[in-house]
Amino acid sequence: MIRKIASLMVRGVYRRVEVYRAPADLSGDPQLSVSNHFGGFADPLLLIYAMPRVPRIIARDVIWKIPVARSVMKWVRAIPVHKREDKGPGSNDVMFASAYEALEERSHLMIFPEGITRDEPSIAPIKTGAARIALGARASGVDGIEITPAGIHYENKAALRSDVSVLVGPPLDLDAAVEQLVPAGEDAGPANRALVRSLTDDIERRLRHVAPDFSDWEEARTLTRGAEMLLRSVADDPAAPVPVAARDYVAGYLGRKPDDEKRQITEAIETYGDALSDLDITDAQLQSGMTGRRFLWRLIGWLVLSVVLLPFAVVGVLVNWIPFLVVKAVGLLRVAPAVLATLKPISAILAFGLAWGVVGWGAFRDFGASGAALALLLMPVYLAAVIVLTERVQTLWTAFRAWRGLSRSARADDIIEVQRREAISALSEAL
């Protein structure tokens, strides 16, 4: 149920959500997932959606002070952790005890080991909590613990209906790791500080491997663009949208190259990028093969779709304009992107949920249970009609620009094609 609700929310809030999990059977083992924390509330939502088992989340105890949030946290059986900078009394003995207990029940536990939400494109040095929980549970007799790194990549975390990918790496087998790190007979519990340190380092390395971890935003942007170019050049259909999970994986792969190689990669991407911007065209447009005739077909397709969907979209606007304005207003707040990544999904879910609840209640009063069920079935349909129509306008606009760009650059086509090949071969060389 929790997962179903999370999945509904995720599909409403984001446009494309792609999940890639390294093949591993995680169904029966006690599991501790560690994830980057770029998006506040959006992160646990996405992880519930992406992981095969609903995780019990370890979260800051201040959340339990907020009235409604407290009930939600209790319902998803989250575990409160006390942070020193939150002041007030509190030790984490209870947290560790409940975490051990959860692993003992062979549940799935989830922690954000950076300890804070960040607005940087890199992973902060992670705290030792994850390692201490895992080792402590193991010392109290839980065997077979797997530590799984998960990386969340946001296209634009402050925007609704943007793209997201979640990459889940291969799990770390704790028993095997401890055997390797600790000589027989030595203490293998959380009191062994050297062990905690080296396990934490191992977890951090694995997390950096799946999560966005670039030296700055510029590098993140450039390498993501390079990854997209590479994938498009080998794709069977270069006009198809590049899968975001694949793009983010390849960008991360490029980012893990040594600095001097990364410089060459960046240079190749930028040289080609400059040539493209001279022609006022993008790689996607260049590869789209968009001709006037194809664009015309797209346009006709859109017009047909509009005629079909228009009545529903009109109703969708009529019943949803209040929550829509509420979410827009929240978007105007001048706060950090990570805060918006918390506020926007929450306000969207509350505002739309409330509006649909009111309509459902009205339908119940006038037409009984069937009326309420009908209203709850149809409200999402109407909203989907609005979303499909408006997002198709965007795709249509992209197609139009691709067509214009391609016909404009027809003369320079050969030169830019040579430059593209050069860039791709330089990039593939550096892989």
Next chain:
Amino acid sequence: MIDDTFVLTVVVSMPLFILIGFTVFDVIRRNDLSGAHKVGWLVVVVLLPAIGTLLYLIARPFADPAQDLDTDDDGATALVDTLIRRERGELDDESFAAAKAELFSRADTG
């Protein structure tokens, strides 16, 4: 022209029928349900169209969103597969270079 009947048929009945159609199709197509369960759901949906469909959509199990990036059915996923295996240490320099050459030659001719 736009009167209540129009609103009722187009905006309410049509999408409801489409949803019911999807539900019936989905119930029949699923292979994790026994015959008796399928008949049960179909009866519920036919007897109580709105409530039954809503209940079914709520009860329907959730499809795992995870997808395979490491397959070779498309050039793009084949590249990701090659990189993943490279980082796992499954490909030595030579076979990695060969895999890359094959992928990118496809890109040149295609």
